[in-house]
Amino acid sequence: QSVLTQPPSVSGAPGQRVTISCTGSDSNIGAPYHVHWYQQLPGTAPKLLIYGDNKRPSGVPDRFSGSRSGTSASLAITGLQAADEADYYCQSYDTSLSGSSVFGGGTKLTVL
Amino acid sequence: QVQLVQSGAEVRKPGASVKVSCKASGYTFTNFYIHWVRQAPGQALEWMGWINPTSGGTNYAQKFRGRVTITRDTSISTAYMELSSLRPDDTAMYYCARDLGVNMIVSWFDPWGQGTLVTVSS
Numbered sequence: 001q002s003v004l005t006q007p008p009s010v011s012g013a014p015g016q017r018v019t020i021s022c023t024g025s026d027s028n029i030g031a032p033y034h035v036h037w038y039q040q041l042p043g044t045a046p047k048l049l050i051y052g053d054n055k056r057p058s059g060v061p062d063r064f065s066g067s068r069s070g071t072s073a074s075l076a077i078t079g080l081q082a083a084d085e086a087d088y089y090c091q092s093y094d095t096s097l098s099g100s101s102v103f104g105g106g107t108k109l110t111v112l
Numbered sequence: 113q114v115q116l117v118q119s120g121a122e123v124r125k126p127g128a129s130v131k132v133s134c135k136a137s138g139y140t141f142t143n144f145y146i147h148w149v150r151q152a153p154g155q156a157l158e159w160m161g162w163i164n165p166t167s168g169g170t171n172y173a174q175k176f177r178g179r180v181t182i183t184r185d186t187s188i189s190t191a192y193m194e195l196s197s198l199r200p201d202d203t204a205m206y207y208c209a210r211d212l213g214v215n216m217i218v219s220w221f222d223p224w225g226q227g228t229l230v231t232v233s234s
Contacts, residue, residue, distance in 0.1 A: 002156055033217060033218070034218050034220075036220040036221075038157075038221075045207055045223075045224040045225065045226055045227050046149075046157065046207070046209075046221075046224050047222075047223075047224070048212075048220060048221060048222035048223075051212070051213075051220040051222075052218070052220070057222065089156065089157050091157075091159075091220065091221075093216075093217045093218070093219065097173070097174050099171070099216070099217075100159060100171070100173050100174070101147065101159040101162075101219055102159060103149075103156055103157040103158065103159060104156070105156045106156045106157070
């Protein structure tokens with residue numbers, strides 16, 4: 001059971017917009033601590049997608065955006081492409097376990 | 113370019129220990145913390161701990177305290193993660209990752225190593 005809750009799966013057609021939620025609590029996202037997002041393509045290591053709630057590293061397309069409000073955060077992907085099919089994870093900091101980084105359970109994005 | 117290269121796959125019997133290495137290149141090793149994260153087959157990412165390469169100070173996830181030891185050798189820009197008393201459910205891909213955050217509370221990981229598969233089986 002992950003500290004941060006994500007939907008197991010989402011799907012969308014090419015060109016559409018999808019969002020992935022990440023729900024936490026007052027000891028992590030709601031504290032408030034920043035949320036970061038990673039993309040994991042099949043068989044590869046995770047790759048940083050969004051940091052500090054809504055900042056994109058160099059090279060990440062602006063089709064990817066992040067937001068945070070209260071005890072939740074969201075990742076939005078617009079103009080969906082087949083190459084976006086991957087697992088997505090949110091990450092934050094949590095004070096309830098003697099201070100540690102925590103991940104969401106991951107969301108599998110399927111491009112129909 | 114900034115790169116983390118990990119050691120190869122390992123197979124261990126239950127009760128044994130394993131030590132995985134993570135060699136950094138393309139940046140000053142002592143300027144950024146290194147974290148270890150594992151992923152069991154088909155499961156989510158799980159944070160294990162970090163090391164401050166400058167001081168050698170560490171912090172471990174509560175779940176792994178007493179079983180995990182993270183160390184470093186600054187002379188060769190390499191971090192290590194040793195996990196002891198291995199069980200079959202420790203079978204996982206183990207990743208190291210560089211911390212680009214501003215402090216331990218604001219902490220994000222980039223890049224990640226390629227991963228090391230550790231299999232625990234009798």
